[in-house]
Amino acid sequence: MKKYLAEAIGTAVLVILGCGAAAIGEVDGRTFVDILGIAFAFGFAIVAMAYGIGPVSGCHINPAVTVGAIAAGRMPAREGIFYIIAQFVGGIVGAGILYLLLSGKIGGYNIVTGGLGQNGWGEGYLGQYGLGSAILAEFIGTFIFVVCILGVTQSSTTAAVAGLAIGITLVVIHIVFINVTGVSVNPARSLGPAVFVGGKAISQVWMFLVVPPIAAAVAGLMFRSGILSAD
Numbered sequence: 001m002k003k004y005l006a007e008a009i010g011t012a013v014l015v016i017l018g019c020g021a022a023a024i025g026e027v028d029g030r031t032f033v034d035i036l037g038i039a040f041a042f043g044f045a046i047v048a049m050a051y052g053i054g055p056v057s058g059c060h061i062n063p064a065v066t067v068g069a070i071a072a073g074r075m076p077a078r079e080g081i082f083y084i085i086a087q088f089v090g091g092i093v094g095a096g097i098l099y100l101l102l103s104g105k106i107g108g109y110n111i112v113t114g115g116l117g118q119n120g121w122g123e124g125y126l127g128q129y130g131l132g133s134a135i136l137a138e139f140i141g142t143f144i145f146v147v148c149i150l151g152v153t154q155s156s157t158t159a160a161v162a163g164l165a166i167g168i169t170l171v172v173i174h175i176v177f178i179n180v181t182g183v184s185v186n187p188a189r190s191l192g193p194a195v196f197v198g199g200k201a202i203s204q205v206w207m208f209l210v211v212p213p214i215a216a217a218v219a220g221l222m223f224r225s226g227i228l229s230a231d
Contacts, residue, residue: 006053007083008090010061013049015094015192018042019117022182023102035178038117042183043171050163058153059163062186063087064212068146071220087188095192116193118201119182119208125200127179135211137180141173142215145185150223154230184208 021041025033050059060066063084069075075083095116102109102116120126121134129137148169152162174183184190190208194201222228 003057003079004082004086006057006059007061007086008093010049010053010057010059011087011090011188011192012094012097014042014045014061014186015091015189016098017045018189019095019193020098020101022117023098023115035175038178039171039174042174043167043169045167046170047163047167050166054163057083061087061090061188063188064142064186064216065146065149067213068150068216068220071217072150072223073220074150084188088191091188091190091192092195093192095196098193099196111197112199115201116197117182118193118197119184119190120201120204121181121207122204126182129180131207134181134207137177138184138208138211139215141177141183142185142212143219145169145173146216146219147222147228150219151228151230154223181208185212187212 018038018041021033021038025037046059046061049061053059053061058069060069060083066075066080066083066087070077070080098116099111102111102114121129121131145166149162149166152158152165158165170185173185177183187209190205194205219228
């Protein structure tokens, strides 16, 4: 239970800090909370949780990462299912806390126009990229992210710097792809805000629930087959 609680807390923190940088920064009109600010918020949240809960659960805080670990043979599927459930719960709780915080704004908060840092694509969303580009960006971004995680954690000699390497990788992925989908590479991070925002966010969330786990599974299988394994 400690592992599952840690995963739920870690995922909630990721949503609060990462999505919060997007939602609160936009509401306040602070120009310094832009692509770089959001990218670093997500990346540093990962770093903080990697060192905070990593010794307890391994700090997946992402269903796609858990799928990658299962595919790589580093985690039993049964345990992975409970990890994933905990991560989705954490993502929804984190989004709920963020919404509660935003609702305290004097004069009210319009979640339809302000949002919660939700993911999406198409007309009216950031760079207005189509579904094909969105799928490609999420696949590539998730694949790179999971390759980094599985690679840096396969040796005890890199354990001390694993959290930092993973966080930096997530920052770079955001810098490159944020204008396409807002960057998910994490189904729980996408579902949480979509549950509260509804509308287009909930109708498009399917892609963020499907594509990242597929990309993660491909990365995991490449490690399991020995293609990317150091052994």
